Amino acid sequence: MIRFCLLGSGSSGNAILLDNGHSKLLIDNGLSYRQLCARAVLAQLDLHDLAGVLVTHEHGDHVNGIGTLARKHDVPVYLSRGTYEALPPRLGALPKPYVFDAGATWDLAGFRIESYSVTHDAADPVGYAVSAGGAKVGFAFDLGAVTQLVRARMTGAHALVLETNYCPDMLYDGDYPPQVKQRIHGRFGHLSNDDAADLLRDVLHPALQTVVLVHVSENNNTPAQAQAVVRRALGSHPAALHLAEQHAPTPTFEVRHEAARLSA
Numbered sequence: 477m478i479r480f481c482l483l484g485s486g487s488s489g490n491a492i493l494l495d496n497g498h499s500k501l502l503i504d505n506g507l508s509y510r511q512l513c514a515r516a517v518l519a520q521l522d523l524h525d526l527a528g529v530l531v532t533h534e535h536g537d538h539v540n541g542i543g544t545l546a547r548k549h550d551v552p553v554y555l556s557r558g559t560y561e562a563l564p565p566r567l568g569a570l571p572k573p574y575v576f577d578a579g580a581t582w583d584l585a586g587f588r589i590e591s592y593s594v595t596h597d598a599a600d601p602v603g604y605a606v607s608a609g610g611a612k613v614g615f616a617f618d619l620g621a622v623t624q625l626v627r628a629r630m631t632g633a634h635a636l637v638l639e640t641n642y643c644p645d646m647l648y649d650g651d652y653p654p655q656v657k658q659r660i661h662g663r664f665g666h667l668s669n670d671d672a673a674d675l676l677r678d679v680l681h682p683a684l685q686t687v688v689l690v691h692v693s694e695n696n697n698t699p700a701q702a703q704a705v706v707r708r709a710l711g712s713h714p715a716a717l718h719l720a721e722q723h724a725p726t727p728t729f730e731v732r733h734e735a736a737r738l739s740a
């Protein structure tokens with residue numbers, strides 16, 4: 477069983493808390509320590525028993541809060557080699573950095589963690605799939621292209637956390653400078669609603685319980701548009717579809733090995 481909650485999602489700060497009933501993990505922390513604690517209280521969660529922080533890449537919306545958190549909780553931070561080397565110095569020293577090669581798999585406090593390389597405009601970015609008690613959650617955000625490797629890592633997941641960053645029409649019609657549009661749309665940028673829907677179609681299977689859409693742009697997308705595109709890909713599949721907001725925690729989702737679906 478894994479419970480997870482997105483405490484924040486998007487360009488103003490990402491943080492995902494996972495709980496296997498014994499210990500917890502955080503994936504990224506772009507929130508200040510105060511914000512992180514306030515969001516955890518809102519979500520009726522706490523940061524006790526935190527076994528580690530997994531970092532996807534060095535962009536500020538994913539790492540701004542990891543230094544303070546790691547020092548206050550004396551918690552290990554797991555980073556790919558290139559991410560560790562590219563961390564902004566303003567974060568300060570990490571008390572327990574664990575540096576891995578992108579693609580590594582390891583066990584930590586009852587979790588199995590699989591990292592995988594993604595294409596994004598960062599030094600050595602990775603995504604994760606995390607399992608506990610036979611339940612698997614796949615995370616695919618901050619990536620510009622769905623590769624075979626992304627599909628392989630998302631296969632068999634009971635919950636999927638997928639980036640729906642932009643609606644292509646809104647991006648093209650919007651006010652961003654051409655080079656920024658190109659960056660977002662490009663292979664080293666972000667996934668569109670349609671990219672996420674295509675990925676979902678490719679890995680959809682009967683035991684999928686929950687899909688959570690994340691990293692939704694406030695300028696180039698709308699929650700309704702993102703959900704509509706992905707809902708079409710789900711078709712008649714009964715998996716629950718949610719969308720994470722930038723500034724408030726999601727509900728806590730619980731996924732199990734079997735099809736017993738619960739979400740609070």
Ligand SMILES: [Zn+2]
Nearest residue numbers: 486535537618
């Ligand atoms: Zn990001």
Ligand SMILES: [Zn+2]
Nearest residue numbers: 533535596618
């Ligand atoms: Zn990024």
